[in-house]
Amino acid sequence: MAIAELGHFGVFCTDLEASTRFYRDVLGLTVTDEDLDLGMRFFSARPGFEHHEFQLVAGRSVGPAADGNKLIQQISFRVNTLPELIEMHQRFLENDVVFDMIVSHGNAFGIYFFDPEGNRCEVYWHTGLPARQPFLVPIDLTEPIPQLLEANARLVEEFGTTGIVRRGLVGNLIPGAE
Template identity: 25%
Template sequence: MAISRIHHVAYRCNDAKETVEFYQNMLDMDFQLAIAEDQVPSTKAPDPYMHVFLDAGNGNVLAFFELPNSPKMGRDTNTPEWVQHIAFEVESMDALHAAKAKLEANDISVLGPTNHGIFQSIYFFDPNGHRIELAANTHTPAMMAELKRVAPEMLEQWSQTKKAPKHADWLHNGQGFPGSQH
């Protein structure tokens, strides 16, 4: 099997119109299409829905379902709210700062930028409570090569100990990439 890309990623929303308008106005996404049915095509369950699709750039599609007959949506209370999120890439740090200013000018609380060593991010919530991350890459090819090199060993160590391996602690320890000039 050869996966060519993610076709779309779908989440639930409280209100399809409000959600589309948020992503159009705050993140400049184009509203691509809507599908609405009274019956779920795959299961044949009688469950009306509105399914909306937004262009997240480069062929990436973000979709939402509004389900008016289902109980009010919630979140997995056993998972911290910072874990599940949708991360979008922006082209530069200037774009990241401009996005933060735009969001804050629209009364949206924004956390960051947070420096992750290979990218910097800001975080905020959409009207449905989904955590959104905007990330601007700051990495070099050498950084990415080193992270790829140590990934299998880190995963194996984690699998055995459930303690954070230190192979890539340079990402957040403030000392920077070992191969870079200071």
Template identity: 35%
Template sequence: MTRQPPDTPTSLALQFSHIGFYVRDLPRMASFYKEALRFTQTDAGDLGAVQLVFLSRDPAEHHQIVLATGRPETLAFNPINQISFRVPDIGTLRRFHDRLVAHGAQDVQPVTHGNAISIYCRDPEGNRLELFVDTPWYCDQPLREPIDFADSDEAILARAEAIAKRLPKFMSRAEWQAEIARRMAEDQRG
């Protein structure tokens, strides 16, 4: 359990969760993280023209690293895809949404991934940030569909679940975590 300093209001609790970055050679980079650092590949797929590999060493985390194709040969490009932070509930996510808008965040996009409700935005230098709350289920990734914070928490959660249930690997988060824990244990042997 993450400990909050005594003067930190729970409503503003924020945890670092995962990072995504662009790569030039996706198979080589995925192999490095899986072999050298013993990450487990939890998902892979295409989101439009971008190919993604999701990696984790923690069965409670669908991914800690996302590798995405698209890094150009020149260094005049920010290789960081996103920096993500977990919040405890949709109410906290709403409060951060309001704070981000009030402080001039650009490109603010509330979405669901089925297994999470997220806000994406850009900081003043254009780095993409994600703040999210987990849902109680798992579904295939990548998935990204818009949501509307004008809807109630219940409506947002119901929409996320309906979207997630359309996919063939839909299951409870607990079932998914047990399966990933088994796979990670296998990856750590030998």
């Protein structure tokens, strides 16, 4: 079991539109999804391969990085298989890792957790299904794999083109949002 690659990361910003212009127009990333009500925009350098490698989230405190100012929204790492994700979950449990949430994104299953410094991180596995983001539904990685996959397929069939956020999860990704 090993991390396959750095998957994506999210950054809080003070001006979503100005930051979007920079990452889209200056760096040349492609906007792949957005939810302006939640202040989220997703970008990819290889949209045919990866839905997003970078995410902007409105909500950064104004001023230089200091105690209380949040800069990093998340750091995400991809594993190659669902059994590897489940093994990682077990490893986290054995090491008293603090979880934020464990969810289906439709196109991925993600374990959100905090590193020792309190930075939010994610380990995720691609499901192979397309789903508009944000798509956040809690899952239980102790359920049998066939049940997890069947439930996810049903959710993607119903919400894959619109996205879905189950109540209470938005605040985990965007401070102050519900």
